[in-house]
Amino acid sequence: MNLIAHLEEFTLLEWILFSLLSNIALYLFSIGLYIVIDQTCAKQKIQDEAFPVTPSDVYLSLLTVVLNTVVMLIAVYCWKIGWLEYNESATLAVSIVEIIGIVLVMDFLMFVFHYLAHSPGLYPLLHYRHHEHSSTNYLSLFVLHPFETLGFGLMMITVFICYDFSITAIAAYVFINLVWGTIGHLNREFFPKWADRLYVGTTRFHNQHHIDERHNFGFYTSIWDRLFRTFKR
Ligand SMILES: [Zn+2]
Numbered sequence: 001m002n003l004i005a006h007l008e009e010f011t012l013l014e015w016i017l018f019s020l021l022s023n024i025a026l027y028l029f030s031i032g033l034y035i036v037i038d039q040t041c042a043k044q045k046i047q048d049e050a051f052p053v054t055p056s057d058v059y060l061s062l063l064t065v066v067l068n069t070v071v072m073l074i075a076v077y078c079w080k081i082g083w084l085e086y087n088e089s090a091t092l093a094v095s096i097v098e099i100i101g102i103v104l105v106m107d108f109l110m111f112v113f114h115y116l117a118h119s120p121g122l123y124p125l126l127h128y129r130h131h132e133h134s135s136t137n138y139l140s141l142f143v144l145h146p147f148e149t150l151g152f153g154l155m156m157i158t159v160f161i162c163y164d165f166s167i168t169a170i171a172a173y174v175f176i177n178l179v180w181g182t183i184g185h186l187n188r189e190f191f192p193k194w195a196d197r198l199y200v201g202t203t204r205f206h207n208q209h210h211i212d213e214r215h216n217f218g219f220y221t222s223i224w225d226r227l228f229r230t231f232k233r
C-alpha cells in the first residue's frame, strides 16, 4: 500500500498524532539546521549579539507548533470534503514548475499581508511580538502571534484549493518554506553574494527588516520590495 492510500485510512486520532509529530519534527529540524549552520558557517555575524532565548519565546514557539498542527488538520479536512484536490499524474518537471509557481504566488501574498501587518492598526495587535527580536535566534521563525500563524496557514491552504498541485509540489513547498524561514533568521549570511543580484530574499535581506521595519517586507524574493520601493540592502 502506498503512503497516500495508507493516509486515506487514518482515523481522526491518527491524523491528530501524525500532524502533531510531523510539526514537532519540522520544528526540531529547523532548530537543528539553524545551530549547525551557525556553528559551521565561517562568515561574519550580521549583528553582534543574537537575541536571547527567553522562556516566554519557548512557550510561544511551542504554541506555533500546535497551531501549525491545526493548520495541517484543516488542510486534511479540506481534502476530505473535496475542496482541496491534488494532481496524481504530475511528472517531475510539472512538479518543479508548480513549486516555483507556489513560491512566487506565496511570495506576493506574504509581501502584501506582511506590509498590512505593519499598518498602525494591525501591528500592535498582530506583528509586534515577532519584532521584539531586534536581532534573531533559532526560535525567531516560530515567535509569531497565533493569528499570524493561522493567517499564513489559511492563505497557503487557499492557494492549494485554487489549483490542483501535485503532492510532491505541496510537500516540497512546505519544506522550502521551513528551510527559507530558518535561513532568513540566521545571524550569518547563508547565501553567496550573487544571490542578491538574482533578487533572492537573502538572510541579510530579512535581517535588515528586523533592524529597520520600514523596509524588506518580502520573504523568498526581493522583487516586490524593489518594485514598490521598500527595498533596503
Ligand atoms: Zn523575521
Ligand SMILES: [Zn+2]
Binding pocket: 114, 118, 127, 131, 209, 213
Ligand atoms: Zn515585519
